[in-house]
Ligand SMILES: Nc1ncnc2c1ncn2[C@@H]1O[C@H](COP(=O)(O)OP(=O)(O)O)[C@@H](O)[C@H]1O
């Protein structure tokens with residue numbers, strides 16, 4: 004520090020063309036952490052392999068069994084239908100919440116408050132037992148008018164219908180918040196320009212605001228889908244034979260709880276992984292500009308490592 | 319053409335909560351004329367422009383565009399609010415250009431221009447494209463039809479925005495500081511487009527700080543301050559020989 008620095012322009016030209024060969028900083032902490040983690044993993048794997056109660060052969064027997072695969076398909080069906088309902092409702096409720104009409108926006112707010120404020124498990128049971136509240140469902144003029152259709156609630160509210168209603172309506176509340184944040188992220192000037200061109204509020208929403216809100220809406224919707232996949236397991240309480248309940252039915256007979264729960268976990272992990280990869284691509288498609296600020300997930304990192312992006316590849 | 323004014327404002331009052339932004343605006347824009355609206359920041363120029371196509375509701379006064387009341391229908395001495403679709407139909411006849419362009423970011427220049435004609439006027443897509451191509455050519459952007467706004471310069475964006483407004487074949491164009499967000503070297507290309515429109519006889523109300531442009535193009539210059547029209551008249555008079563102290567003060571600052 005005490006020595007006078009060399010004049011700046013003097014050597015710069017000569018030095019900068021040389022390639023830098025510096026001794027890298029050592030990270031002893033990383034090696035220690037790595038060793039500890041390796042040890043823990045080794046212990047866990049060892050116990051998993053040597054402990055017969057894991058029942059790996061049973062896992063193998065049931066992984067592709069007919070009932071498990073059937074349950075898996077029903078889980079996927081529930082996830083897709085509930086998310087579809089949730090997304091449509093979410094857009095609807097979000098637009099309602101932003102309506103200038105206080106009654107309409109008030110209803111939107113109430114919906115979100117009510118459905119986010121009660122556990123989804125309670126909502127599933129509620130829909131399942133709705134026939135106690137309304138034994139018959141009729142379509143016609145309300146308040147005692149003539150009825151066009153009339154049927155027993157017990158026949159209509161099957162476990163599947165109860166599950167779809169509960170999961171879809173509940174998801175609608177969460178999606179509404181996501182969509183609302185997306186809509187609010189679009190610059191107000193966009194809506195004004197559209198309206199000044201003669202578009203109505205709904206046209207503006209559909210053609211100008213929502214498409215641009217997608218950038219903000221899509222990434223959390225991916226998370227919601229993954230979360231929904233796992234939430235569908237709650238439906239086992241109303242005896243709907245999705246993945247978890249299918250496994251429960253099997254182990255209630257053969258008492259192989261742990262192996263069957265491992266089977267179930269493997270399938271959830273497989274589907275979650277596939278969805279995460281899908282989400283990565285959706286984010287790359289819609290999340291331009293905003294993805295920089297988020298930390299990459301493990302899947303994204305693995306994917307990027309396995310398939311490096313080429314310069315100017317995807318536009 | 320009839321001789322009725324394109325815009326007629328009488329005693330316009332506009333409040334935001336307790337803040338009174340417009341305090342009795344009287345103003346007339348004749349068809350085929352260019353009116354430049356000048357005045358200090360915060361004097362209510364943008365708000366007044368937004369009232370003209372009913373983006374803001376006025377609290378008192380009357381506002382007519384082409385002889386029709388803005389936002390209301392009068393029957394006897396009662397006013398009835400117009401339905402949203404009726405308001406939208408009236409807005410479609412008035413073009414508006416914003417300081418920050420407000421181009422639709424998810425659409426190319428061409429898509430920006432054809433969107434409203436196809437959606438609002440139900441124009442055939444092919445015809446809309448032909449017309450949009452022509453309009454974009456007229457503002458010097460024939461090469462940029464399929465380019466997204468993020469890849470355009472400020473001056474190019476504003477010219478697309480002008481083409482987008484013209485595609486609706488408006489009878490009145492409102493400009494809110496169309497060059498204020500531009501780098502100095504890009505101001506000229508936008509002003510040239512507006513001058514071209516003036517030469518074609520388009521009726522325009524232009525909020526601007528470009529005094530040279532106002533002097534050259536305006537038929538009338540209106541000076542607004544603190545929510546009222548202080549002085550208006552031909553540019554030589556208002557800009558060359560202002561009568562009011564507030565106008566003199568403002569011009570002194572702007573032209574300094
Ligand atoms: N939506 C609004 N809500 C509340 N105040 C507003 C709103 N829009 C404008 N104002 C206020 O009205 C005044 C006039 O604004 P504006 O019309 O934008 O002036 P100018 O365009 O002449 O600079 C300012 O004080 C501004 O803060």
Ligand SMILES: [Mg+2]
Pocket residue numbers: 363364365494495
């Ligand atoms: Mg302004």
